[in-house]
Amino acid sequence: QKEVEQNSGPLSVPEGAIASLNCTYSDRVSQSFFWYRQYSGKSPELIMSIYSNGDKEDGRFTAQLNKASQYVSLLIRDSQPSDSATYLCAVNLEYNTDKLIFGTGTRLQVFP
Amino acid sequence: DADVTQTPRNRITKTGKRIMLECSQTKGHDRMYWYRQDPGLGLRLIYYSFDVKDINKGEISDGYSVSRQAQAKFSLSLESAIPNQTALYFCATSAQGETTYTFGSGTRLTVV
Numbered sequence: 499q500k501e502v503e504q505n506s507g508p509l510s511v512p513e514g515a516i517a518s519l520n521c522t523y524s525d526r527v528s529q530s531f532f533w534y535r536q537y538s539g540k541s542p543e544l545i546m547s548i549y550s551n552g553d554k555e556d557g558r559f560t561a562q563l564n565k566a567s568q569y570v571s572l573l574i575r576d577s578q579p580s581d582s583a584t585y586l587c588a589v590n591l592e593y594n595t596d597k598l599i600f601g602t603g604t605r606l607q608v609f610p
Numbered sequence: 611d612a613d614v615t616q617t618p619r620n621r622i623t624k625t626g627k628r629i630m631l632e633c634s635q636t637k638g639h640d641r642m643y644w645y646r647q648d649p650g651l652g653l654r655l656i657y658y659s660f661d662v663k664d665i666n667k668g669e670i671s672d673g674y675s676v677s678r679q680a681q682a683k684f685s686l687s688l689e690s691a692i693p694n695q696t697a698l699y700f701c702a703t704s705a706q707g708e709t710t711y712t713f714g715s716g717t718r719l720t721v722v
Contacts, residue, residue, distance in 0.1 A: 506650060541700060598709055601652055
C-alpha cells in the first residue's frame, strides 16, 4: 500500500462546478496535511494546509480532514479553467520530522 | 531573485556522464530536499538534509549522492547517469519545525 494515495484522474468538471479531490494516507500519527497545485512543467505551489479534523476554508478552496478515516480532501468551488492543473496531496508521515511524502497527484480539467 | 534557485534549468547529458544539479536558497531555511518527478509517479524524495552536518537518504537514493556545502547550498550528483534518471528534479526548503516547503523552479534532466 502506498503511503499517500490519490486518484490520478483526469477529473473533468464544467466551469462553475465543484471539484472534489481526495487523498488517503497510511500513517495514523500524521500531523500535517497539505494540498499543492502544479501547472504543467512548473513547480508545486502550496494552496492549503490543514492540521486538525474538520473543514478549513480559504476563498474558493476548502480542505477537509478526517484522521479517523485517514482521509483528506480538497473542494474547489466555482471551478475556473485556470484551476486546471495537477493537485498534489502531501502528508507529514513521520511524527516530529519535517519530511513530506507526496501523492502521485490528481489532474483536474475544468472545461468552459 | 528567486528564493530557491536551481541550476541548470535544462540539461541533456549522455549515459555514463557525471552531472551535478545545484540548489541555492536565500530563505535562511536549514532544511533542504531533493525530489524527482516522473509522469504518474508524483514527487519522490531522493535525499534530504536538516542541517549542514545532517544528510539522509530518501526513498530513491540509489544512483545519487548529495553535498551540503553550506546552509544555503545543496547539490545533487549523478555519478554515472542512466536513461531512467531522465526526470524533472526539484529542490525544496523548509524551516525547522515547519512543513511548508518552498520549491525551486526545477531542473529538467534528459539522459540519452
